[in-house]
Amino acid sequence: MDETQLTQSLIGFDTVSPPGNEEKCARYIRDFLKDLHVEGSSVEVYRFASGRANVVATFPGDSPGLMLAGHIDVVPPGDASAWSSPPFEGRVRDGKVYGRGAADMKGGVAAMLVAIASARRKKLKRSLSFVGTGGEEIGYDGLRVMIGAGKLEGLKARCGVVGEPTEMSPVRGHRGSLVTKVEFHGKPAHSSDPSLGVNSIEKAVMFVEALQALRKELAKAEDPDLGHAILTPTIIQGGTKSNVIPASCVLTMDGRTVPGIESRTILDGLTAVMESIRRKDRSFTADIEVLYETAPLSIGAKDEVVKLAEAITGSPSTIAAYATEAADYTKLGIPSIVLGPGSIKQAHIYDEFVAVSQLKAAVSAYGRFISTVCG
């Protein structure tokens, strides 16, 4: 099976997140890799919820080598009638494979699997691994469950490639994200006498004002590649009736993180802001909840995997605006770049496609990664 046919097959599995339903797709990939009959290889489907699964494969070597990774879930297709061909058909037209996930990122996964299959008869000096995760599109739940359960502790690699669509140009960094929700608690009362209640909207205003100093502080640390961290209030909701002192007000904030100013720094800063208000106003109570969090990625421009990716693709490495699981793998000790077929512009849209020429370029690049890193 070539990379185009395999991309079509993977598109055929409806792995829309939520809910995910990646298990059948994970089993299909497991069977594909098991059928290579590589001596000493291990290929496992890791189920983390009903119908939800990751797949992890390792091909042995004498020392840690390369990890190839990607996610197998996709975003919803939206209105199927807005597509020129059914979103889970994978139709090939004018040198492109169309379907949900073609670019993001079943094409990348297919190219990795074909590159692994091409290397099956070579005796690898260093190990080669593949990780296919579920739930990437809804907060990396598949990967995080595996990491939390210690399932990736045995995965050793000196570098990794995550095949998200980059048009085969290496990406060595991106900011992380932190979405938080703060609920301010008040006490309802008739608004004809506000002194009988506690106004949660006024507490939220105090907080937003006090936040300015923290936002300035966060902006001081400048990463040469990624700029500075950002924290922005984006949604506020409170109150129920014009004549009732509001008992609850909820503020949602979007944060972007960089190395050195990560989620922990921002959360500690938010807690400190709350405590400083509470010292002056005992009626101030609020709690904070993390809704979504991804880590920043920053691989040095001179790092081995960056140099190798630049040499193989002939393209300079760049910085991306979106976040990927490469940051989580890098935190596990596997410095990972992002490099894959298709364009991020194609991700999440109607008539998503990946060019067959991009798939071929990806198979060739991943093959060179395998032969260079794994020997």
Ligand SMILES: [Zn+2]
């Ligand atoms: Zn993706």
